[in-house]
Amino acid sequence: MTTKNEQRQEFPRSRATREDIAKLFESISNWGRWGAEDELGALNLITAEKRRAAAAQVKAGVSVSLSRHAIKKRIGVSAPFEHTMIATGETPDAEGAADIFSVQFHGYTQTHLDALCHIFYGDAMFNGVPKHSVSKHGAEKMSVAAMKEGIVTRGVLMDMPRVFDRDYLLAKDAIYPEHFDAWLEKTGTVVESGDALIVRTGRWAREAAEGTWDIESGSAGLHAACLPWLKEHDVAVLVGDLASDLMPSPVEGVRMPIHLVTIASLGIPIIDNCDLEALSRESERQQRCEFLFVASPLVVPGGTGSPINPIAVF
Numbered sequence: 001m002t003t004k005n006e007q008r009q010e011f012p013r014s015r016a017t018r019e020d021i022a023k024l025f026e027s028i029s030n031w032g033r034w035g036a037e038d039e040l041g042a043l044n045l046i047t048a049e050k051r052r053a054a055a056a057q058v059k060a061g062v063s064v065s066l067s068r069h070a071i072k073k074r075i076g077v078s079a080p081f082e083h084t085m086i087a088t089g090e091t092p093d094a095e096g097a098a099d100i101f102s103v104q105f106h107g108y109t110q111t112h113l114d115a116l117c118h119i120f121y122g123d124a125m126f127n128g129v130p131k132h133s134v135s136k137h138g139a140e141k142m143s144v145a146a147m148k149e150g151i152v153t154r155g156v157l158m159d160m161p162r163v164f165d166r167d168y169l170l171a172k173d174a175i176y177p178e179h180f181d182a183w184l185e186k187t188g189t190v191v192e193s194g195d196a197l198i199v200r201t202g203r204w205a206r207e208a209a210e211g212t213w214d215i216e217s218g219s220a221g222l223h224a225a226c227l228p229w230l231k232e233h234d235v236a237v238l239v240g241d242l243a244s245d246l247m248p249s250p251v252e253g254v255r256m257p258i259h260l261v262t263i264a265s266l267g268i269p270i271i272d273n274c275d276l277e278a279l280s281r282e283s284e285r286q287q288r289c290e291f292l293f294v295a296s297p298l299v300v301p302g303g304t305g306s307p308i309n310p311i312a313v314f
Contacts, residue, residue, distance in 0.1 A: 011024055011224060011225045011227070013223065013225055013250070016250060017252050017253060018253035018254050020224075021224065021251055021254050021257055024224070024227060024228070024261060025121060026265075028227065028228055028265060028266065029265045029266070030126075030265065031127050031128055031265070032128075038127055038267075039127075039141055040146060040147070040267075041116050041126055041127070041266070041267020041269070042235065042236045042266060042267045042269070043147065043236055043269065046152070046153045046194045047194065050153055050194040051152045054153050054292050054293070057154060057291050058291075058292050058313050058314070059314065060286060061313070062314045063311055063313045064279050064282050065275075065311055066111070066239070066271075066311065066312060067111040067274065067275060068109075068110070068204070068273055068274065069275075070103070075212060076108065076216075077107065077108070077215075078109040079107060079109075080109075081101070081102075081103045081109075081110055082100075082102040083099060084099060084100045085098075085099045086098050086099060086100055087099075105305060105306070106118070106304070107273075108243060108272075109273060110273060111271070111272070111273045111307065111310075112271070112273065112305050112307050113144065113269055113271050113295065113297045113305050113306050114269055114270045114271070114304070114305045115139070115142060115143055115144040115146070115269060115306075116146075116263055116264075116269060117139035117141065117142035117143055117304050119259055119260055119263040119264045121264040121265065126142060126263065126264050127267065129141045129142055137302060138300075138301060138302015138303060138304075139304060143304070144297050144305055145299050145301045145302070145303065150295065151196065151236075151237055151293070151296075152294050153194055153195060153292075153293055154192065154194070154196070154293065155195065155239075155290065155292065155293030156191055156196070156197055156198065156289060156290050157200065157276070157279060157289040157290075157312075158180055158183050158197060158198065158199045159183065159200050159280050159283065160173075160179060160183070160201055160202075160220075161205075162183070163179050163182050167202060167205055167209070168203070168206040169206070170206075171218030171219065172218060173220040174222075174223040174246050175199065175201075175220070175222045175223060175246070176223050177226055177228075180229060187288075191233040191235065192233075192234075193234035194234065194236045195233070196237040196239055196293040197233075197235045197237070197239065198239040198276065199239065199240045199241075200240075200241055201221065201241055202277075203220075204241060204277055215242070215247060216247050216248060217248060218247070219243075219245075219246070220242075221243065221244055221245045221247060222244055222245065222246060223246050224257040224261070227257070227258065227262065230262065235268060236268065237268065237269055237293075237295075238268050238269075238270045239270075239274055239310065240270070240272060240274065241276045242273060243259065243273070244258045244270055244272065245257065245258040245259055258270075271310060279312055282314060291314045292312070292313040293310065293312055294310070295308055295310040
């Protein structure tokens with residue numbers, strides 16, 4: 001009899017290739033699971049019953065933001081959040097203030113949601129929608145506007161530095177399924193269908209201790225071997241404090257295998273660059289790692305994602 005753990009070992013942990021990812025992409029795909037016209041993907045797992053159960057997680061009434069403050073300077077390849085004042089209180093006749101926000105949010109700094117049109121696999125995105133349906137006018141399908149009702153579900157914090165017994169993960173630390181399993185055993189928690197999985201690497205604690213670094217050349221994250229685990233547990237949303245992917249990629253020829261398979265095969269939206277330090281501290285205070293999770297993207301027709309401020313409520 002083959003166990004789940006043995007099944008997970010089928011994905012190579014060393015010398016993995018684009019062909020390995022292609023096989024995995026097909027074997028765990030959610031294409032067609034919710035119908036040919038579906039644009040929500042794994043968010044379909046968040047049912048009305050799931051939302052009611054998630055609301056029951058609120059016991060202390062304590063809310064915690066998972067968003068990093070907007071970063072107004074360029075860091076590496078990531079563009080700054082641009083904030084321009086067009087009316088201020090610096091003149092005697094001023095009657096109010098106004099400003100303009102401009103943000104290229106995809107990257108490694110701003111907290112944002114990736115919509116299902118963000119990543120292509122070959123000539124298609126999730127559910128086989130042709131990639132040419134994304135034009136200069138935006139995405140015809142799978143845009144962030146499909147998520148306008150928001151994400152309201154049970155969140156589960158996977159606090160990986162506490163598994164590794166460190167303040168933060170180091171540059172080449174790879175998260176494997178057994179690390180997830182160890183955390184769930186340690187905390188007595190179960191990941192349920194439709195949950196938001198919130199994975200802390202301690203990215204911002206590392207930056208506070210070590211300063212900035214070249215993100216793509218040495219950042220802790222999920223190894224591609226975690227992908228079958230996400231499917232087994234029917235995760236609805238993947239949330240991280242960087243880009244979720246281990247960088248550099250452990251898969252030859254695939255730059256970000258977690259992003260590729262999670263979004264384009266499983267239909268799981270990803271929320272990147274969260275600040276999970278306050279959440280980690282509150283989780284320790286509350287002595288639990290499950291809570292109500294709420295996130296509301298901007299409703300931009302055709303948009304490939306959105307800046308976002310996710311909230312955890314204990």
